[in-house]
Amino acid sequence: MSRAVEASNRAMLRARDAMDRSYADPLDIPALARIAHVSEAHFVRTFRTTFGETPHRYLQRRRIERAMYLLVQTEQDVTDICFAVGFSSLGTFSRTFRQIVGESPTEYRRRKAPVDVPTCFTKAWTRPSSFG
Amino acid sequence: MTLNALTRSSIYVLDQDEALDFYVGKLGLEVNTDVDLGFMRWLTVNVPGDKGREILLEKPGAPALDPATAEQVRELLSKGAMGGWLCITTDDAHKTYETLVAKGVEITDEPTEKPYGIDFGIRDPFGNKIRIGQMRES
Numbered sequence: 001m002s003r004a005v006e007a008s009n010r011a012m013l014r015a016r017d018a019m020d021r022s023y024a025d026p027l028d029i030p031a032l033a034r035i036a037h038v039s040e041a042h043f044v045r046t047f048r049t050t051f052g053e054t055p056h057r058y059l060q061r062r063r064i065e066r067a068m069y070l071l072v073q074t075e076q077d078v079t080d081i082c083f084a085v086g087f088s089s090l091g092t093f094s095r096t097f098r099q100i101v102g103e104s105p106t107e108y109r110r111r112k113a114p115v116d117v118p119t120c121f122t123k124a125w126t127r128p129s130s131f132g
Numbered sequence: 133m134t135l136n137a138l139t140r141s142s143i144y145v146l147d148q149d150e151a152l153d154f155y156v157g158k159l160g161l162e163v164n165t166d167v168d169l170g171f172m173r174w175l176t177v178n179v180p181g182d183k184g185r186e187i188l189l190e191k192p193g194a195p196a197l198d199p200a201t202a203e204q205v206r207e208l209l210s211k212g213a214m215g216g217w218l219c220i221t222t223d224d225a226h227k228t229y230e231t232l233v234a235k236g237v238e239i240t241d242e243p244t245e246k247p248y249g250i251d252f253g254i255r256d257p258f259g260n261k262i263r264i265g266q267m268r269e270s
Contacts, residue, residue, distance in 0.1 A: 020241075
């Protein structure tokens with residue numbers, strides 16, 4: 001592997017970190033491509049090659065992971081959580097949540113107990129998988 | 133048998149000079165040992181005043197790893213998947229955060245209140261994640 005691939009990986013990671021920070025904002029491919037210093041088309045293609053999923057799918061999982069956290073750790077209602085994590089429609093949120101997690105937000109909340117470990121681990125390990 | 137201390141741990145870095153600039157120049161850790169052993173550069177740092185707990189900043193490569201494996205490690209590290217992780221405490225999370233932002237350190241999480249204290253996340257130049265926390269006194 002060339003040093004250029006390492007630099008590309010690192011740039012993609014920098015853009016993914018930016019998505020992690022601003023997960024509730026709309027997906028802004030032009031801004032992410034600028035962070036990675038590549039064109040928009042190149043960004044989407046390279047992100048997928050690097051991380052195994054599209055930026056859109058990654059952001060969905062990030063938002064659902066945050067929703068899962070808020071459902072368990074807070075008493076906010078589902079609609080508030082839906083908007084807080086960046087969805088603009090409760091229908092889309094519920095459908096996406098069920099598709100990724102396998103149950104509804106309410107069912108998930110009822111079943112889970114809070115956990116207390118450093119954030120980066122809950123962020124990484126409670127994120128629903130795209131990979132089976 | 134009783135184990136009594138964690139004294140040394142290791143994370144991979146892609147460039148030890150750049151690692152020194154980041155971990156010492158930006159984070160403010162101290163160089164514990166920096167010596168050329170011939171077969172490797174033994175570079176360790178520690179939190180100021182805590183010389184008994186060293187972090188080895190190790191460069192993946194031959195002969196410890198065969199070239200192909202070293203390339204795999206470098207690839208995983210640069211995409212943030214290597215698993216190296218440090219958790220460092222501070223007496224003032226917000227002030228440390230401001231200082232590191234001013235130094236251009238990459239922030240992954242803003243400071244937030246947690247049950248265990250206030251913490252935030254950063255990333256080193258190579259892809260390792262680091263958390264810096266002001267822990268609540270229990």
